[in-house]
Amino acid sequence: MIWHTCKVECNRLIAPEVFELTFSPLLPFKAGQMVHIAIEPKNTKRLYSLASGENDPAMTVIFDLRQSGQLTPLLSRLSAGSTIYSSTPHGSFFAKPGPAWWIATGTGIAPFRSMLRSGLGEDKKLIHGGRFLESFYYSEEFKSMGNQYVRCCSQQQHESVYAGRLTKYLQETPLPGKDYSYYLCGSAEMVVDTRDLLISRGVSFEKIVSEIYF
Amino acid sequence: MTLSQLSDKALEAGLPKFAGKQIAEWLYKKHVASIDEMTNISIKGRKILQERFEIGIKPPVKVQTSVDGTKKYLFVQGEMKFVEAAYIPDADRATLCVSSQVGCKMGCLFCMTGKQGFQAQLTAGEIVNQIRSLPERQTLTNVVYMGMGEPLDNVDAVLQSLEILTSEWGYAWSPKRITVSTIGIIPAMRHFLEKSDCHLAISLHSPFEDERRKLMPIENVYHLHQILEAVKEYDWTHQRRVSFEYIVFGGLNDTPRHINELVRILSGIRCRVNLIRFHPIPGTPLQGTDEQTLQYFKNRLNEKGVLATVRASRGQDIYAACGLLSTKEITSIQTNTDY
CATH class of the missing domain: 1.10.150 (DNA polymerase; domain 1)
Structure with missing residues (x-):
């Protein structure tokens, strides 16, 4: 693995225990790709989807702070000027041309933010699931998608969000035509539940592209 | 430890x-x-x-026995840690298929374990316990890390368990009696190849990356050609073996085109292809191939110089066969969804 020495530009909380880490230099990548991040290359490394756009001046990832984790407690304490290491971006969770639904939970929103900021939002609908109202990171940016941006909140209610789990929304909502693709990003549980639900509703598994967290 | x-x-x-x-x-x-x-x-x-400290031996809490003699054991390794292990006796050997995680993060379309999401990593002790506490421990000839979970997503604990099993101070098993399976997490696979002498099995399931992506989300992260490049870097001319697992799905990955591409991509790798019958899981859009096609597939691979065998299905009636292990019903009672 090739490691690039990077400088932290900004590290900020965007929701309770969810951080946005921005660093440079910008390594060439395509929206949907990911990087390994490490404090020291020989120590713990983890994969994160890039949340920044292809033309942004720096790279951004978002992460949940896991108090018992080996890396995120260290990442959460970084400040501007700190050194981290990034692998060369890789992966192929790409938004191909054509209409699609983007479906995410939690920090699984990252690749879709990257796609939107890279100008790939045309013909796309974004469905973001979260437990709480504060779970919808970057909602101000996604509001540019108008009614093609849906937030599904399972634990709280508000007039601006759908009350219920993302899978409930998908069960109740008419699905679009057979030419649509579905891109899923989130926990294994969400990806599998959603994929099964879509298949049970007649979507071909060949139209479903999944990104997993591990 | x-x-x-x-x-x-x-x-x-x-x-x-x-x-x-x-x-x-x-x-x-x-x-x-x-x-x-x-x-x-x-x-x-x-x-x-x-x-x-405590010794920490946890005997299985439940056993189911198949008509073919396969036994599926349920272990409760700790709070919320329900895992299954499959004991598979055969004429001259007895294999234990152990779990390395509670659930799995990999979300493969054809796998029952993936349907329960991921609950926890097992420790090395919890992995070894499945062997140590097995009533038939003395009869075991082989152990395969092909139960619940992706072993190389828990590589540190898996390597520690292998060290315990293969060291002179431990169980002193030959590493040639142990096979670790992976879907191809490349950094961990390299680490495993460097630190252990046990056999490696790679879940392939399609020689075409676009098709594999639809079955196995990991293909979006680590591509098949990269996995094969990493395998080719390693010297397999000694006793250590690499094999490729290939579930044969009807009309999907069982055509002459797939045979030809398998031959092409595996060229230069001394390996075996294990063809596996698909064991349908609820709601699956996939189906197994027919027996005639399966045998044709195997024979053509062998004729073209790729050693291929068909793995016997064992324990299907008790959901112990390949891809069927799951503790979803137990864990779902005690966990809330994370979204």
């Missing part, structure tokens, strides 16, 4: 460092059930150990 971990713990307890080796012998050679039985350690030392 490994020998170095036991030695460290012995020192922390005020015992001489060599006590670590004594403890290893009691645990892994003499299989004692209590610290009290470690009679070459001083009474005071044993008392300190008892205050800090």
Whole structure:
């Protein structure tokens, strides 16, 4: 693995225990790709989807702070000027041309933010699931998608969000035509539940592209 | 614990460092059930150990037996840690298929374990416990890490368990009796190849990356051609083996085109292809191939110089066959969805 020495530009909380880490230099990548991040290359490394756009001046990832984790407690304490290491971006969770639904939970929103900021939002609908109202990171940016941006909140209610789990929304909502693709990003549980639900509703598994967290 | 971990713990307890080796012998050679039985350690030392540790043996809480003799054991390894292991006796061998995680993060379309999401990593001790607590332990000839979970997503614990199983101070098994399966997490696979001598099995399921992506989300992260490049870097000319697991799905990956591409991509790798019958899971859009096509597929691969065998399906009636292990019903009672 090739490691690039990077400088932290900004590290900020965007929701309770969810951080946005921005660093440079910008390594060439395509929206949907990911990087390994490490404090020291020989120590713990983890994969994160890039949340920044292809033309942004720096790279951004978002992460949940896991108090018992080996890396995120260290990442959460970084400040501007700190050194981290990034692998060369890789992966192929790409938004191909054509209409699609983007479906995410939690920090699984990252690749879709990257796609939107890279100008790939045309013909796309974004469905973001979260437990709480504060779970919808970057909602101000996604509001540019108008009614093609849906937030599904399972634990709280508000007039601006759908009350219920993302899978409930998908069960109740008419699905679009057979030419649509579905891109899923989130926990294994969400990806599998959603994929099964879509298949049970007649979507071909060949139209479903999944990104997993591990 | 490994020998170095036991030695460290012995020192922390005020015992001489060599006590670590004594403890290893009691645990892994003499299989004692209590610290009290470690009679070459001083009474005071044993008392300190008892205050800090327990042996941690957890016998299976449930067993199901198949008409073909396969047994599926349920282990409760700790809070919320329900895992299954499949004991598969055969004419001259007995294999145990162990789990490395509770659930799985990989979300493969054809796998029952993936349907329960991911709940927890197993520790090395919890992996070894599946072997240590097996009623048929003495009959085992082989262990395969092909149960619940992706072993190389828990590579540190898996490597520690392999160290315990294969070291002279441990179970002293030959690494050639153990196979670790992976879907191809490349950094961990390289680490495994460097640190262990056990066999490697790679879940392939399609030679075409676009098709594999639809079956296995990992293809979006680590591409098949990269996995094969990493495999080719390793010297397989000695006793260590690499094999490729290939579930044959009807109308999907069982055509002459797939045979030709398999031959092409595996060229230069001394390996075996294990063809596996698909065991349908609820709601699956996939179906198994027919027996005639399966045999044709195998024969054509062999004719073209790729060693291929068809794996016998075992324990299907008790959901112990490949891809069917799951503790979803138990875990779903006690967990809330994370979204």
